[in-house]
Amino acid sequence: MAGTASANTDSELGDLPEWDLRDLYPAPDSPELQGDLERARQQARQLRQDYEGRIAELHGDSLAVAVERYEAIEEMLGRLMSYAQLTYSGDMTDPETGRFFQSMQEEATTISSDLIFFTLEINALSDEALNARVAESSRLAHYWPWLRDVRAMRPYQLSDELERFINDKQVTGRGAWTRLFDETMASLRFPLDGEQLTSSEILNKLSSPSEETRRKAGKTFGEKLGEHVPTFAHIHNTLIKDKAIEDQWRGFERPVSSRNLANHVEDEVVDALVSAVRESYPRLSHRYYRLKAKWLGKDTLAYWDRNAPLPEDDDRTVPWGEARSTVLNAYAAFSPRMAEIGQHFFDKSWIDAPTRAGKAPGAFSHPTVPSAHPYVLLNYQGRTRDVMTLAHELGHGVHQYLAGQHQGALMADTPLTLAETASVFGEMLTFQRMLANERDPGRRKVMLAGKVEDMINTVVRQIAFHTFEARLHEERKHGEILASRIGEIWLETQREALGEVFSFDEEYQNFWAYIPHFIHVPFYVYAYAFGDCLVNSLYAVYEQAESGFAEQYLEMLAAGGTKRHRELLAPFGLDAADPGFWYKGLGLIERFIDELEQYD
Structure with missing residues (x-):
C-alpha cells in the first residue's frame, strides 16, 4: 500500500521496503489533506485579491512579503500534488486511486489559476525597476535566482487571459493524454511461459542469460505494444501538435527551445552535445557491440541481445x-x-x-x-x-x-x-x-x-531518443504521422545509434511506444x-x-x-x-x- 510501511519478502531478494507516505498525509481522505487544500484555495484567492494589478506599486520588502506568501502557497500545492502523484504511482490501475489523482490535478489547476497573475506582473516590471527593488531589500535579494529564472520566460509570455486559459486547459489537455498513456501502459500484461508479466518484469527478461527467454520476451513485448500502437500514435500526434501550437503562440522557433530555456541551457550547448555524441557513435556503441557479438559467438546481434549478459556473467541475484x-x-x-x-x-x-x-x-x-x-x-x-x-x-x-x-x-x-x-x-x-x-x-x-x-x-541511446523525438516533431509540422512512419523513424535512429551489427525484427518498430519521457516531459x-x-x-x-x-x-x-x-x-x-x-x-x-x- 502506498500509505503504509510494510515489507515485501522474496526468498532471493530479501525484505523489499515499501514507502510510507504519511510524512505527507495520513490518507487521501484525511482531514490534514482536506485542510491544506482549503488553506491553499483561500490563500491563493487572498493573494490575488491583495496584489493583482498592484505588483508594480510594491517596493523592496513589500514585494518580498508577497513572494514569501506566494512561496508558501506553492509549498502547499507541491505537498498535495506530490502525495497524489506518489499514491497514483503505487497503483495506476486502481480506479479510486486514479480518481483521486485526477481530482487533485483539477483542484490544483483551479487554485493555480488564481496565482498566474503574480509572475506575469513581475515580468511586466522593467529590469531597472526590479533591480532597484532587489537592491533596497535583502529579503527580496534572497529570491533573485527565482526572479531571474521567472523572467527568462518574458520574451515568450502571453497575455494574462491566455496564460490563465492555457493553465486551466492543462487538466483536460496534456494532463488527460498523459494519464491515458500511463494507465494504458500500467494495464498491459505480456504473456511469457504461462505468466502474465508487467512491463517492468518483461523488460527484465531481456537481460536473461537464456537467449530463448530474451527472444520470446522481445517478441511478446513488441507484439503486445503493436496491438496498442494506434492509441500510442494518437497520443503522440496529439501532444506534439499541442506543443507546436503553444510554441507558435509563444514564439519559440524550435521544438527543443522551450525545454532548453527551462533547463537554463543554451540551444547551442545542446546542439554541441548532440553532435558530439552522434559523431562518436562508431567509436562507442558500434565498436562495443561488435566486441559483444564476438563474445557471444555471433556475427550479428538480434535486438533482444543488446542487454544479454556475457558468458562469464554468473547472473547472481543481488539481495x-x-x-x-x-x-x-x-x-x-x-x-x-x-x-x-x-x-x-x-x-x-x-x-x-x-x-x-x-x-x-x-x-x-x-x-x-x-x-x-x-x-x-x-x-x-x-x-x-x-x-x-x-x-x-x-x-x-x-x-x-x-x-x-x-x-x-x-x-x-x-x-x-x-x-x-x-x-x-x-x-x-x-x-x-x-x-x-x-x-x-x-x-x-x-x-x-x-x-x-x-x-x-545513458548517452548514445538517449541521444538516439532525442533524435527520434526531434524528427517526430519536425514531421508533425506537415500533418499527422502514421504509426507505421513513427516505427520507420524509430528503426532509422536505432540503426544509426547501435550500428550494423544489429538486426531488428518487425515487432521492434513498436518499442518507441513504451518510453514515458516523450509523453511526460518532451525533450527530457x-x-x-x-x-x-x-x-x-x-x-x-x-x-x-x-x-x-x-x-x-x-x-x-x-x-x-x-x-x-x-x-x-x-x-x-x-x-x-x-x-x-x-x-x-x-x-x-x-x-x-x-x-x-x-x-x-
Whole structure:
C-alpha cells in the first residue's frame, strides 16, 4: 500500500521496503489533506485579491512579503500534488486511486489559476525597476535566482487571459493524454511461459542469460505494444501538435527551445552535445557491440541481445541488503555526509522497491517539498543493473534533500541537465568502488562491460531518443504521422545509434511506444547524456583532486536551482559551453572500451 510501511519478502531478494507516505498525509481522505487544500484555495484567492494589478506599486520588502506568501502557497500545492502523484504511482490501475489523482490535478489547476497573475506582473516590471527593488531589500535579494529564472520566460509570455486559459486547459489537455498513456501502459500484461508479466518484469527478461527467454520476451513485448500502437500514435500526434501550437503562440522557433530555456541551457550547448555524441557513435556503441557479438559467438546481434549478459556473467541475484550496503559504502567512502543522508531513505521508509501489478514501471526519485523529503520508487529485481539504479536514484534523492534543506520551495528545483549530475555521479562512485574491490579478471570484464552498456544506454541511446523525438516533431509540422512512419523513424535512429551489427525484427518498430519521457516531459532525454558526460569530466577532476572536492560537490548539490551550469562548474574548472567539453566526457567511455578490447 502506498500509505503504509510494510515489507515485501522474496526468498532471493530479501525484505523489499515499501514507502510510507504519511510524512505527507495520513490518507487521501484525511482531514490534514482536506485542510491544506482549503488553506491553499483561500490563500491563493487572498493573494490575488491583495496584489493583482498592484505588483508594480510594491517596493523592496513589500514585494518580498508577497513572494514569501506566494512561496508558501506553492509549498502547499507541491505537498498535495506530490502525495497524489506518489499514491497514483503505487497503483495506476486502481480506479479510486486514479480518481483521486485526477481530482487533485483539477483542484490544483483551479487554485493555480488564481496565482498566474503574480509572475506575469513581475515580468511586466522593467529590469531597472526590479533591480532597484532587489537592491533596497535583502529579503527580496534572497529570491533573485527565482526572479531571474521567472523572467527568462518574458520574451515568450502571453497575455494574462491566455496564460490563465492555457493553465486551466492543462487538466483536460496534456494532463488527460498523459494519464491515458500511463494507465494504458500500467494495464498491459505480456504473456511469457504461462505468466502474465508487467512491463517492468518483461523488460527484465531481456537481460536473461537464456537467449530463448530474451527472444520470446522481445517478441511478446513488441507484439503486445503493436496491438496498442494506434492509441500510442494518437497520443503522440496529439501532444506534439499541442506543443507546436503553444510554441507558435509563444514564439519559440524550435521544438527543443522551450525545454532548453527551462533547463537554463543554451540551444547551442545542446546542439554541441548532440553532435558530439552522434559523431562518436562508431567509436562507442558500434565498436562495443561488435566486441559483444564476438563474445557471444555471433556475427550479428538480434535486438533482444543488446542487454544479454556475457558468458562469464554468473547472473547472481543481488539481495536487497547487499545492494543497500554496496551503495551506502560507496557513498561513505566519498563523503560520510552523503552516506548519512542516503541512510535516511532506508531507515525511514522513503523507498518503494518491489514490483507490483499496476505500479509505475521504471524508477524515479520524487523531491516532494522542502518541508518533507524525497521518495524513491524502484522495481528491484536483484540484477547488478538494479544496484546501479538504486545508486542512481539515491543520488537524486541526496541532491533533492540537500537542495530542499537549503533553498526552499521556489529555488530547490534543479534544471534537468543538472538534476542528472548527482544520480550519475552516485552510479560512478558505486561502480568504481565495486571495480576496485574485484580481483577476478572475468568478473572485472563483466563489470566493465556492464558499465559501458549503462553509459551507452545513458548517452548514445538517449541521444538516439532525442533524435527520434526531434524528427517526430519536425514531421508533425506537415500533418499527422502514421504509426507505421513513427516505427520507420524509430528503426532509422536505432540503426544509426547501435550500428550494423544489429538486426531488428518487425515487432521492434513498436518499442518507441513504451518510453514515458516523450509523453511526460518532451525533450527530457538529452539531459541524461548531458549529465553522464558532465559527470565523467567531473569524476576526472575528483580523481586528481587532493582534498576538498567532496565538500565542493555537496555545496554544488545544495545550490539547487540558484545557479546556472557555468556558475556551478566553474569551481571545478569545467565549462559545458566549451566545444571540447563533451569529448572529454565521451573519452572516458572510449577508455573503458579500450580496456575491454584487451579481453578480446
